[in-house]
Amino acid sequence: xxxxxxxxxxxxxxxxxxxxxxxxxxxxxxxxxxxxxxxxxxxxxxxxxxxxxxxxxxxxxxxxxxxxxxxxxxxxxxxxxxxxxxxxxxxxxxxxxxxxxxxxxxxxxxxx
Amino acid sequence: xxxxxxxxxxxxxxxxxxxxxxxxxxxxxxxxxxxxxxxxxxxxxxxxxxxxxxxxxxxxxxxxxxxxxxxxxxxxxxxxxxxxxxxxxxxxxxxxxxxxxxxxxxxxxxxxx
Numbered sequence: 347x348x349x350x351x352x353x354x355x356x357x358x359x360x361x362x363x364x365x366x367x368x369x370x371x372x373x374x375x376x377x378x379x380x381x382x383x384x385x386x387x388x389x390x391x392x393x394x395x396x397x398x399x400x401x402x403x404x405x406x407x408x409x410x411x412x413x414x415x416x417x418x419x420x421x422x423x424x425x426x427x428x429x430x431x432x433x434x435x436x437x438x439x440x441x442x443x444x445x446x447x448x449x450x451x452x453x454x455x456x457x458x
Numbered sequence: 459x460x461x462x463x464x465x466x467x468x469x470x471x472x473x474x475x476x477x478x479x480x481x482x483x484x485x486x487x488x489x490x491x492x493x494x495x496x497x498x499x500x501x502x503x504x505x506x507x508x509x510x511x512x513x514x515x516x517x518x519x520x521x522x523x524x525x526x527x528x529x530x531x532x533x534x535x536x537x538x539x540x541x542x543x544x545x546x547x548x549x550x551x552x553x554x555x556x557x558x559x560x561x562x563x564x565x566x567x568x569x570x571x
Contacts, residue, residue, distance in 0.1 A: 445505075
């Protein structure tokens with residue numbers, strides 16, 4: 347089955363700087379890659395997603411890039427703000443009828 | 459509109475008791491998913507429904523776990539004879555169909571004493 351690796355497990359950046367979180371996946375049949383943000387005591391919230399027919403997608407301060415050949419995708423957050431502090435999860439899904447396979451998560455800390 | 463709702467938000471039970479967790483998906487979403495989140499295992503997919511049908515139950519951790527969905531809407535996840543290792547947050551998600559974005563509920567935090 348699919349396996350998703352996520353790095354780093356913890357990332358501390360200064361407010362206003364950029365943050366990058368990287369994920370790799372194993373199943374070449376995966377074609378959908380969402381990113382979720384989870385705050386303490388809440389469910390995961392979708393922040394951006396990308397499908398395998400697209401190499402990059404951007405939404406204001408957040409962007410995701412996908413390299414299908416290398417089987418990795420990354421989340422980029424620019425101009426970080428205190429409210430960006432949370433745990434971020436990457437995930438992958440094939441086109442078949444199954445659930446998401448998640449990475450282990452990255453705890454993003456924004457230092458004031 | 460309303461998001462995915464789950465109840466109860468917290469549940470404390472004694473080892474050996476049965477528990478029932480409920481998920482109310484976003485209106486009109488045909489696909490529904492159950493996940494488990496624990497410190498040791500991260501976010502783990504358990505089962506999905508397309509309509510009322512769950513074609514693949516292999517992701518359920520043991521035969522003590524069962525799930526059903528009736529009327530293409532509300533789903534219940536039942537854990538029989540709970541064990542301490544069942545302690546986790548149980549998350550439900552729904553999507554328009556199986557290929558679309560999944561939206562998560564707030565989860566049910568289960569503690570088995």
